[in-house]
Amino acid sequence: MSGPLLLVENLTKHYPLGAGFFKRPFSVVRAVENVSFSVDAGETLCIVGESGCGKSTVARLLMRLVDPTGGRVLIDRTDIAGLKKHELRVHRRRMQMVFQDPYSSLNPRLTAGQIITEPVENFERLSRKQRNALAADLLQKVGLAPEMTHRLPSELSGGQRQRLGIARALSLKPSLIIADEAVSALDVSVQAQILNLLVDLQQQMSLAFVFISHDLGVVEHIAHRVAVMYLGRIVELAPCEALFAKPVHPYTEALIAAAPVPDPTRVRLAVPVEGEVPSPINPPTGCAFHPRCPLAVERCRIEVPPLVPMADGRVVACHVRAPATESPAVAAKSGPVANSCA
Ligand SMILES: Nc1ncnc2c1ncn2[C@@H]1O[C@H](COP(=O)(O)OP(=O)(O)OP(=O)(O)O)[C@@H](O)[C@H]1O
Ligand code: SF4
Ligand SMILES: [Mg+2]
Secondary structure, three states, X not given: OOOOOEEXXXXXXXXXXXXXXXXXXXXXXXXXXXXXXXXXXXXXXXXXXXXOOOHHHHHHHHOOOOOOOEEEEEEOOEEHHHOOHHHHHHHHHHEEXXXXXXXXXXXXOOOHHHHXXXXXXXXXXXXXXXXXXXXXXXXXXXXXXXXXXXXXHHHOOHHHHHHHHHHHHHOOOOOEEEEEOOOOOOOHHHHHHHHHHHHHHHHHHOOEEXXXXXXXXXXXXXXXXXXXXXXXXXXXXXXXXXXXXXXXXXXXXXHHHHOOOOOOOOOOOXXXXXXXXXXXXXXXXXXOOHHHOOOOOHHHHHOOOOOEEOOOOOXXXXXXXXXXXXXXXXXXXXXXXXXXXX
């Protein structure tokens, strides 16, 4: 199939809060505003940003767990908004989700084997032999011993539970996995094992990932491209290596500056961002980053900067660093640094 596997166009989600006279909402949370991106088969797009910037809402919109206020999501050119309930159920086989806390998303009364085969059995009857073979195959794929098949989630470690969650997500042979903070609850060595597992599975099965994380170390390890979100909007979307070598948006620059540096030869040139993320109920006018931005000019307080394509394939929304009216000559300050992008 030509074209991207996933295409997201102008996706918007506003949550009404409270109900006043005539059930009018008191206010609206602007969780996601005009978000657009695409993901190819076998590609990993990471979404990063501070807490509350709308990452999980994007994930829920992609799975159609919530309906958008505007925009659309196309999987293989099919608009998921137009699908009827039974069509959506079939379509969801192609997209699976892996959550931050596998414990709360795994049925505590089912064994590992039952948890893995349950999604398939929602669609087709399996003989005991087929069920056992499927469970054994998937346990092996995620690096769990076959005898784990009889264990309950409470009898597994955090890393083993996350492997089980991944095995369950794989059982329907999806093309796309949406992983929302899938390794955030794990300690660093287990995180690395799970990330390596995901990369191996991606290569074996040509899986695409939308990988959501606030941890830039994790993102740098796994991403092909990175979308940086601030207060509901994408402010920079770039190939991973280019983003870490030369962040263009001042917010990206500040996020990278604030992240811990595992490599002592790497130098941080920018200043970490200060202050809190403003409320999405009453976001700042113009560029929502302007109250925290050291480069802000008058125009930033008035006009929302559009995403401008740059020569190296990234898009950036910044009046100063990527002016829409001028040629996209970039004044990124940081010099090139080594990185380990996928
Ligand atoms: N059901 C809801 N009703 C009202 N507001 C909501 C709802 N779900 C999310 N929000 C708000 O939408 C905004 C974005 O939330 P979201 O969970 O997408 O952020 P996030 O980037 O995933 O944050 P975190 O990194 O903390 O997980 C937040 O301000 C949140 O409070
Ligand atoms: S548009 Fe203005 S406020 Fe926003 S990031 Fe660029 S310089 Fe800063
Ligand atoms: Mg979240």
